[in-house]
Amino acid sequence: MENDMQFDLVSPERSLASMDATSVQIPGADGDMTVMADHAPTITTLRPGVLKVDAGGTTHEFVVTGGFAEIGQSGVSVLAERAVARADVTQGDMDAMMDEAQDSYDRAKAAAQGDAGPVDDAAKLLADMVAVGSEIGLSPKQPNL
Incomplete structure (x- = not known):
């Protein structure tokens, strides 16, 4: 068209x-x-x-x-x-994506040494993943910030 x-x-x-x-x-x-x-x-x-x-x-x-x-x-x-x-995303997929985002946040926080930028970026990633889970009707794990 x-x-x-x-x-x-x-x-x-x-x-x-x-x-x-x-x-x-x-x-x-x-x-x-x-x-x-x-x-x-x-x-x-x-x-x-x-x-x-x-x-x-x-x-x-x-x-x-x-x-x-x-x-x-x-x-x-x-x-x-x-x-x-x-349509193919399962609760297990959502849990795995949240685990990866949480791991990224934990690593950024451990390596921060006073630089909040990477920690803020990782926290934003976690928040975005929670929003995705809510939008598609799956239960996102509660992030540990």
């Missing part, structure tokens, strides 16, 4: 999606953004969240934990650290 753009989602394990999309909602590190055809070229980092793709009258949702999105003339390419179709 005339207002469609190419969308590709790739994680280190595999290619998860490649389709013509009408719009893509991206959980950007600086805030959510919606990309449509003819969007200005942009590169943004991702925060943990739900990436939503409108394609052919259907919305496809993916849980991402970070990565990058490149928006260009031909469409959107997302390179995710981890990406799973929302």
Whole structure:
């Protein structure tokens, strides 16, 4: 269609999606953004969240934990650290993602030596993971801050 753009989602394990999309909602590190055809070229980092793709009258949702999105003339390419179709995320998956975020926070806190920046970043990651769990209807573990 005339207002469609190419969308590709790739994680280190595999290619998860490649389709013509009408719009893509991206959980950007600086805030959510919606990309449509003819969007200005942009590169943004991702925060943990739900990436939503409108394609052919259907919305496809993916849980991402970070990565990058490149928006260009031909469409959107997302390179995710981890990406799973929302429908495939189990409570065990959510628990594992929370454990990784908690471990990252604990390591940052132990290594901080007065530098709050990495600790704040890790705390933000934990908060984002709690928000993801709430958004997709799974119970996030309570973080130990």
